[in-house]
Amino acid sequence: MLFAQTKVGGKIKDSNGEVLPFVNVIFNKSTEGTTSNENGKFYLQSDASYSELKVSFLGYKTKIIPLQEKVNLEMEIVLQEEAESLGEVRIVRGKTSKKNNPAIDILRKIWENKRSNGVSAFKQYQYRKYEKLEFDLNEIDSTVIENPIFNGMEFIFEYADTNKFSGSTYLPVFINESVYKVYGDNEMNQKREDLVGNKNSGFEQNQNLIAAVKGIYDEYNVYNNYIKVFDKSFVSPLSTTGINNYNYVLSDSAYIDDKWCYNIIYYPRRENELTFKGDFWVNDTTWAVKDINLEASRDANINWVNDLYIEQEFKVLNDSLFLMTRDYFQANFTLFKKEDARGVYAKRTQVFDEYKFNEKKDRSFYTKRQYNFNEDVYSRDQDFWAENRLEKLNDEEEGIYTMLDSLTNVSAFNRIYDIATFFESGYVEFNGWDFGPAYSMFDYNEVEGFRLRLGARTYFGQHDPWRIEGYVAYGFRDETYKYGISGKWLLDPKSRLIISGGRRNDIEQLGSSLTNSTDVLGRSLASSGLVSVGDNNKLSNLELSTFNLSINPWYNFKFRIGASYREISSASPEFSLDYYTNESRTTTASTIKQAEISTMLTYTPGRETTGFGVERSVNNEDEFPTFFVNYSLGLKNVLNSDFDYKKLQFFYNQPLLIGGFGRATASLEAGKTFGEVPLGLLNVVPGNQTFFAMYNSFPVLDFYEFVTDTYVSAHFNHNFNGRFFARIPLLRELNLRELVGVRAVWGEISEENKRLDASGLTLRAPSKEPYFEYNVGVGNILRFLSFKAHFRGNYRNIPDSRNFAFTAAFGFHF
Template identity: 60%
Template sequence: MRYSLFFCFSLFTLSVLAQTKASGEVFDSNGEPVPFANVILEGSTVGTITNEEGRFYVESDNNYDALTVSFVGFETQRFVLEKRSNYNLKITLKEEENSLSEVIIYQGKTSKKNNPAIDILKKIWENRRENGVKKFKQYQYDKYEKLEFDLNTIDSTLIESRIFNGMEFIFEETDTNNITGKTYLPIFINEESSKIFGDNTLNEEKKDLLGNKNSGFSNNQNLIAFIKDLYADYDVYDNYIKFFDKSFTSPLSKTGVGVYNYVLSDSAYIDNKWCYNIVYYPRRKNELTFKGDFWVNDSTWAIKDINLRVSKSANINWVKEVYIEQEFDVLNDSTFLITRDYFMSDFSFRKKEEARGIYGKRTTLYDNYKFDIKKPKDFYDNEVDPFNEAIYNRDDAFWHNKRQEALNKDEKGVYKMLDTLKTVKAFKRLYDIGTILATGYIDYDGWDYGPVFSTFGYNTVEGLRVRFGGRTYGTLNDLWRFQGYGAYGFKDNQFKYGVSGKVLLDRKSRLILSAGNRRDIEQLGASLTNSTDVLGRSLASSSLITVGSNDRLSSINLTNVAIEFEPKKNFSFRTDFTYKTLKSASPTFSLDYFIDEARTQIASELQQAEISTKLSYTPGRKTTGYGVERTLINEGEYANVFLNYTLGVKNLIDSDFDYQKVQLFYRQPWKIGGIGRMTTTLEAGKTYGEVPLALLSVVPGNQTLFSIFNSFPLLNFYEFVTDTYTSFHLEHNFNGRFFSRIPLIRDLNLREIVGVRGVYGTLSDENRALDASGIFLQAPDLEPYYEYSFGVGNIFRIFRLDFHFRGNYFNNTDARSFGVTGAFGFSF
């Protein structure tokens, strides 16, 4: 009872603070909802546009007595606001005389010819580079960014839920969202102050982070980085606006006339500049488009104000609504610069109006612009800086000076509320569960058990396999890390283990020394470019179901010592020394090879010492953390170039072979505007010298029912073996571009995926003669082997099915001409 009274009192207090609130629906004379109607607080520029169901919500801190509702083809309606808070209003618009044709045009497809709105749009295209920081050679400005997450649709059912037992006090901080009109509870806030420097002649930009502060998660840089990556920077003048790993067609795009309807709605003076108002909305459902309006100046053709709202029918998961608003100011009567950027998203499992979810809100403010102050090129190159804890512990005086707008009452309350919440046991339990699901580890005061998802496994040799392991973990910025595991197979009755350690010797150059040892069962040939990571993922124990029998597993004893450093951001150099012992792990599989010229003596175990040098370049990669390990936050979004040279040294610690191996790996993702996302991968390699099967390059087959990156789903393990190879993979996800145009199917939000992969390789006669395994060694040297596939993604928003077809080599033993693989995954 006490909390209910306080809750009601809090709502009353908040309603007094927000001076004018109004929500409702707009209908025509037939009772049909009117989408995209303008709703303005009379005497102001504060307003909104009705959604597809004709609903609206508008709010201001000032007092207003009336709403003005307008829509092309209808008479403007003035609606008197009798109270400060006016909810569930029903507003009916009357059609203008002789304007039926206008209504039909506006609600359907507008003409592309003789349309004044499109004439204005063409002026915007012509002048887009004459506005913003791109107009100048160099630029710099202050940037303040505020991120906030809120639990929305707060009702009595949620408040009384058992999950919040002991945490009821948090509901004292509820408020109403000024876009949707829903009640929400702030649960997270992060502030950042930085200085941005840029050079358009060098195509370089640098960010100098000055301060960072958040509620209750001061050291959780992973969480901060993940949230910030969701809201990547964008430019409304670009043809495509990219966020949530999707490319949305901008209403200012040169391709916009093909996907949007445009209507010249109004004109007025804004800040003493005559501006036109253009309303836009999608021509078709399910496409990645927006609806909204923008004001554009009549002389510079620069955007003064724009808002963008993602349609609920857009093919995007877990997001019910997205609202973007940007404001621009004029510089020297000629150039418009962005001053405020507001981005709000409503994350939810369902897209129904009443569905509960989480608001993600980002407010970015820009100030103190300066231009044509040249900096040397090395100023931009020097990006790798040591972690400075002071940045994350700035005092109140710093934030008072750096905030370009003060925190409101609710935002201040989040800091206090989260500090209190961290002391509540119920919250700690929820936080621990979330951490386990996100990281796969259970925290035990400096030691993490896990990965928990690797505790049980199965393979032909070991049968049921049990694994226990863990790692040291103090903070994300630990300078050293030790980890290990032990495993036992109930079929082979053998114990396996792995241990490794690494230490960061210098933060700036990221000089790292590492070493480790592993004795385990492994599936060799799972990839062409193998990693020397001692505790890398073992394919042998990761699948419970396989296609056909797989007993071609190896027993490996691997010791590795490595040193690596990063002379330039995202460019790393690594040198390894590796010593390994390899033999078959199954009586039905052999790695035997001849050890004499007469080919009469056979060895079943290989001992080999290797020295390798690896160069890796990953432009565009984003990481978080300054410790010995860093967390990747934009996986799959950056290119990766990898070059490896390996030298095998005979007689070094009884090593068996002399050889050299060169390998190249290049992966490139491509976002191709409105037609989806493509990923291409090229691999090439050559081994110089005579080596046995265990040291050859096995074309990676896949005998599981799950999709595995850069493998061939219709190849069996060891079906192709090479010493020289070139491999190419291409996959394109159309993001539902074609399914969205098919009635009934488009409501499922499915996504089309096509792929093709091929490999060409050879195997020398000398290496064939050295082999005594009894396996028929074949290389794809008659013609390149290839496969192609068609897939359907986003099934129930979490599952993908791929249908694979073999293109040739149908006469190979146990050749599979058709197969199906699937994968689970979270994606927007």
């Protein structure tokens, strides 16, 4: 085991034996330090050699402690109170005063001289960024080392080290290094990152794993009022509203880079809120923050995270500009909130240099990206890393490459990796094929009875230029096989020109969404009769064949043109899709045969993806808006098709972070069908007769309760992230989250389309006034479950209609 040159740790108390939280602990005559936690514990390490430790806190005598050894753990430090009172600001724990508090006076100076981030102060900017990502198994002790699961892998524990924040022993299991050239234009609001070098251990080119860590922590400005981490808005300690959320204490002062600076400690005023604790150094003339440490409160309402640390260092250019030079992030992922719970450290270090400004580039530089997979980027030599590694690896990090190269040859480790991959994706990997997903193997509905589904897809790597995917299903009641198969081929990586096609023959719940597409393996809903409300037998037989051509003329802008042919008929004797075939309404048909061509435009500004193949993974699924337009043309008599029509559809979805009030999602859908079409081609307002949440559906509506050919629909859902529950003592410890929502739809159906229908259903549309529902709920129950109660707002006179619904949703969220 390798050690840094100086390590200290222990507990700090006052003369009465009470633990002292948030005490300033630094190596004497340095700026390397930390603060004690809520229990008075601290740990600090440095690669430098120090002989003294300085412990200080307002209202107590500063203590200089000689360090007899390089490693001094389990120290017990007692601080004595100052003989003279410091007046109103002599408060060391609990709530500090907002008046006559020198720390808050300094904070107001920071607000008055608010820094501008250097890259946002110029028209254009560019810089080099070195990024290091690392995963570590933590709390390594003898019980872990002796666990049979590590048989044959005992050598890995020779690479264990001590975490510089917690003092716990950890084992590095993955490291990834990247070098980027970053370009931005503030006038055009454009940004581009080019990966110029990448090196990792253990999992070659696994960009999905890398993106998982990058996605949880956005770049941010600490001078902003809120800091987004884990898709949540934490109140910044430099926020103009910070005095309502934090206690501030002026702790120390010292010269840093020949500038006199003040050290301010801050900690939360209330428990369970999305706040930090830590300290920052600020210059006494420019009032610019030199460096800042942020540690999320252990009781903050975040799932699966025990500890969270952030460090940032800045270079002040002048009285109004600063540039970030280093950014460090560390999260401890665990299943339990216990202090010594075992888990995984995820760490990210970013170092920035080579800043350049006001070098203008054409808009096409940002909107037309290169999508080609450059293998050279992943095989840079040692000279490249010697020049571009802006922060030297320590001995333990250097050893990860050697250790993991050996580990990937151990069969026991590969078995563990395969199991973890299965639970994450639901697929089993075998010789270039993925079999699954396991989560859709079993189902039940009133037509098929119990249903068994087996699927597979090709997968030779994340940059595969082509992919084939399919499934076979069997219903034990109707004794019928169903299937679906699709294929995609990337013809041109630069423009992402892709051809695709496929065929599907299956049971489907039509009307499960307003904005529909003709993807062969798209959303399939044959609702479960085991957990449904009322009669749920309105299922259809669908035979669908498609061919599509898509291209990305600009970054995150996709244009697709496609052709499809489908045959639709009822799958249940209790349900009909019949329509009249003559003007006198004397003859009917039960099967709809329809050819269609469509053009689709999709724009997703701000979306970040991983991979260069025919399919890419989205890194920031819940962060960017989506705009979608679809124009479809029905072609009568082509392949014996039955109808001519034109259909125009629009969809817009917008995630919203509303400061400290949580996260919301708003969406708008609109559409119109021009021409006469039967029930199977109309737009059904998506009801939901199950007890499970369905995206953009109306849980109090039954299937086919409203049918339209013209519609406008809006949805709004908000998660307060526990803002109010955190203030209720009996609920505070449960980390529950408040959920509210409202949805509405207006639509109409023409008399011509009503006359065409022979199904026997009552075709009605919410045309007199928009139909609306609202809901309230509680989320984060047991950290993975949420419940919502839904209430019908109007149209209560519809026969057999429901006025109330209850849905549940499962998911693992931070």
